[in-house]
Amino acid sequence: MLTRGAKWLLVVWSVLAILAPILPMASNQVDLPHMLAAPTWQAPFGYDELGRSVLERIIAGASTSFIVSLSVIALSVVLGTAIGALSAWSGGFVDHVVVRIIDVFLAFPGILLAIALAGILGPGISNVVMALAMVGWVGYARLARAQTLSLKQREHVRAAIALGAGPLAIFHRHILPLIATPLMVEATFGIAAVIIGEAGLSFLGLGVQPPDASWGSIIREGTRYMLVAPHLVIAPALCLSLVVLAVNLLGDRFRDKLDVRFAS
């Protein structure tokens, strides 16, 4: 029941995010007579400080978080898996150095490094993706390294080596299929983290710039008018939390179903 609700919520989120550019919306259209107006039938979530429909802003924001989370996850998974697997496969000095680099990245608490990077790279959606991916690859690298390290000793891999298969072929045919599942589970939770990360950076003013919408920047602008128009904060806060909750719930189910144990 809960799982089904979560699934539907994510379907709605993705569909709205993909369709946002072609929907008949004017999410950046300033309309001062409606300034801070309460919810009506035309705008179920009310209007913001420039008279824009909060619902339309939220749909535009959904698009931002969807694009950012997919790009960041794709980038970090590919980069992290490549680095982790390569490191485990090479062993020796290379592996030693990579482990140290991973340790260094893990030494930065939470999204602090992303905040610093986004602050220094400057605002904008591609810089947000870059900052979050620079922080995100580490988890996948650690996981891919640990998994590859244990797979390297397995008989089917040793047999492939004995048969003269190249490292790329072995990785592609004998390692990747076996490490894909834990990586996918990790990536599911990663999506939740990236959605929060993107919204957090935009909340701090380091992400998507006005007039473009992000759930974080909608909340940030909303807090200024919270006393007169609480819907400006409540609506995006609810959407963001529900989507993150749904992703986390599905991640939990996914993990339980596959019974993946993390090597962390």
Added chain:
Amino acid sequence: MIQYLLGRLVSAAIVVLGVVILVFSLIHFIPGDPVEVMLGESAQSADRAQLRSQLGLDKPVTEQLWGYLAGLARLNLGDSLHAHRPVLDVMLERAPATVKLALSALAVAVLLALPLGSIAAIRRGSLWDQLAIGFATLGVSIPNFVMGPLLILLFSFVLGWLPVSGADAPGSIILPALTLGTAMAAVLARMLRSTLLEVLGEDFIRTARAKGLNELHVVLGHALGNAMLPVITLLGLQLGVLLAGAVITEIVFSWPGLGSLTIESIERRDYPVVQGCVLLISLTYVMVNSLTDVAYAWLDPRIHYGGQDQC
């Protein structure tokens, strides 16, 4: 034990060096000319040259790094471009507020998580358990910048009990500490519940019950202590989330700590201060984590001290 401590110290030192190098190189990620970004396009060329030599950007990179490390050794992090004072002084003014916030949040987290996690484990499957699990799931899904404004809305605007922001009014720390603490409490309660459930299934608990001890005594005297070790480790790891979360929480509540200093400095393009803050926060985190590891090894005699502390 000595060997373990030494090994731990060496790997911590390597990580610290790596963190310093990464923070040092942050300034080189600035797209274009850092000096132009910091001073603006209209700056005089003499001013630019002065800043360039002040930041050491006119020297080769290796020399810059060496200068940065040498400065660090003398606790010199450079000067703030905005305040025209040493970065360290600027940071030390703001640090106490962050420490106060972090400790209060930690207290909130522990005070919430201990009873919640314990009750959930003891009354497994009950309504309390369901509530605790629900709280834990919600807690990890609601980010600080959502929780904070919602708390302000409820406690400051609707009920009028607490100040909206700042650090001057009495009780102003309650809402930021709650915002930061509940998220951590959620993770801790979840962990405590699962370890406590594991411990409660052990033989010595059955023995304690067979001796006729009442349930309260069994839980408080025998089970809780043994379930605490993983929780303490998690506490160390969660501190990182707490410190990063403090940046956002401080912005929400205009709390005058290191987090708001970081964001203000980003806005003012005062990058030496940004570097200093990131460095200070990360090094605190590394230090606490290393101490947690050592404390863990010290508390739990089952842990091997010999080498192998790699991931």
